[in-house]
Amino acid sequence: MDAREAFFGDLAENGVAVLLLAQMGGTPDELQCVVETATYDPEAHGLRPRAAYAVRALSVVEHRLSLGIAETVQLVEGDGHPLLYHTNTPRVAVHFDGRAKDLNELALDIQQAYVSVFLQWRHLVDRVEDINRTMPLLTLLERGYGLLGTMPKPLAERMARVLAHHGVGVSMSEDTGFRTHDGAGRSALPKLLTFDEGYILALDFSFDRMGTGGR
Numbered sequence: 001m002d003a004r005e006a007f008f009g010d011l012a013e014n015g016v017a018v019l020l021l022a023q024m025g026g027t028p029d030e031l032q033c034v035v036e037t038a039t040y041d042p043e044a045h046g047l048r049p050r051a052a053y054a055v056r057a058l059s060v061v062e063h064r065l066s067l068g069i070a071e072t073v074q075l076v077e078g079d080g081h082p083l084l085y086h087t088n089t090p091r092v093a094v095h096f097d098g099r100a101k102d103l104n105e106l107a108l109d110i111q112q113a114y115v116s117v118f119l120q121w122r123h124l125v126d127r128v129e130d131i132n133r134t135m136p137l138l139t140l141l142e143r144g145y146g147l148l149g150t151m152p153k154p155l156a157e158r159m160a161r162v163l164a165h166h167g168v169g170v171s172m173s174e175d176t177g178f179r180t181h182d183g184a185g186r187s188a189l190p191k192l193l194t195f196d197e198g199y200i201l202a203l204d205f206s207f208d209r210m211g212t213g214g215r
Contacts, residue, residue, distance in 0.1 A: 003053060003207040008075070009035035010050050017061070017070045019195055031057040031200060033065075034210070054209040059203035060088060061190050070195035073214050075205065082118045083201060085152035086127070088189045090178035092156035099144035100166040107137050109166070110148075113158045120197070130155065 011017060012127065021034040033055040036046040046122055047069075058061070071171075074081075079088045100106040114124045124131065131149040132140060146160060160170045182188045193200045 002009075003209045004075075004205075005049065006209060007035075007053050007055075007207050008073070011073055013039065014145065015050060016047070017066050017073045017195060018133065019065065019070060019198070020052075022065050022067065026057060029058075029060045031060050031063060031202070033057070048211070054195070054208045056206045056208075056212050057135050057193065057200045057202035058205070061201040061203075063198075063200040063202075065195065065198040065200065067143050072077070072194070072196055074194045075191060076208045077193070079154070081192050081194075082121045083192050083194075083199060084190065085117070085154050086122075087151040087201065088171070088180075091151045091175045092148050092153050093173040093175075094159050094163075095133075095146065095154050095171045096141075096163050096168050097145045098168040100141065100168055102136055102139050102152045102166075106162070106168070109162045110159065110189065114155065114160045117155045117158050193194055 007081075015037050016039070018036040019033060023032055024030065025032045034052065035055055036052045037050040039050060040046075041048040057061055058135055067186050076084065079085060096197045111124060114130075129153040131137065132147050134140075140148070148163070151159070156172055160172060180187065180189055188203075190201050191205060193202070193205055
């Protein structure tokens with residue numbers, strides 16, 4: 001069993017992860033973390049350490065971490081998580097043609113569609129590139145035509161359904177330059193490591209066992 005399998009094996013056995021340290025590595029786009037796995041001991045009313053691991057994140061795209069206990073840790077690849085949509089799916093330009101009967105309701109549905117796709121992980125005001133910001137959204141919708149935004153494909157598909165529901169015509173143009181692999185055939189898609197609400201988005205991760213912990 002390699003260190004990665006051992007790490008997630010510890011967590012599968014009613015374990016939790018304790019993020020003890022997170023710091024910049026040898027380069028600005030590398031993060032090094034020290035994570036201890038542990039189980040809850042009801043007799044001691046506390047955690048019993050199992051093992052400690054050094055986790056390196058290589059070619060980090062973004063991160064948001066808080067030190068402490070994480071009950072759920074996941075390593076996600078492909079496009080299986082909202083945080084991976086911006087990097088692991090093609091961007092799609094969404095154009096609309098037509099004026100909805102209720103512009104305020106359409107604007108609200110657009111905002112709610114964003115929340116339904118990204119949940120708590122991303123916020124519309126933080127991703128200014130997704131929605132056309134050349135004018136206020138209501139002004140854009142009142143004009144009755146134009147570019148709604150250039151956004152990740154899962155979001156574009158949801159926006160298309162919202163526009164169609166309001167009787168507005170939709171056309172979408174997908175980025176043909178999107179690539180999943182580089183010229184050498186290596187994956188160019190980042191992976192995601194989550195610690196409850198914290199996360200690291202990076203091209204790859206390595207796991208090394210640091211000690212035997214409580215085993």
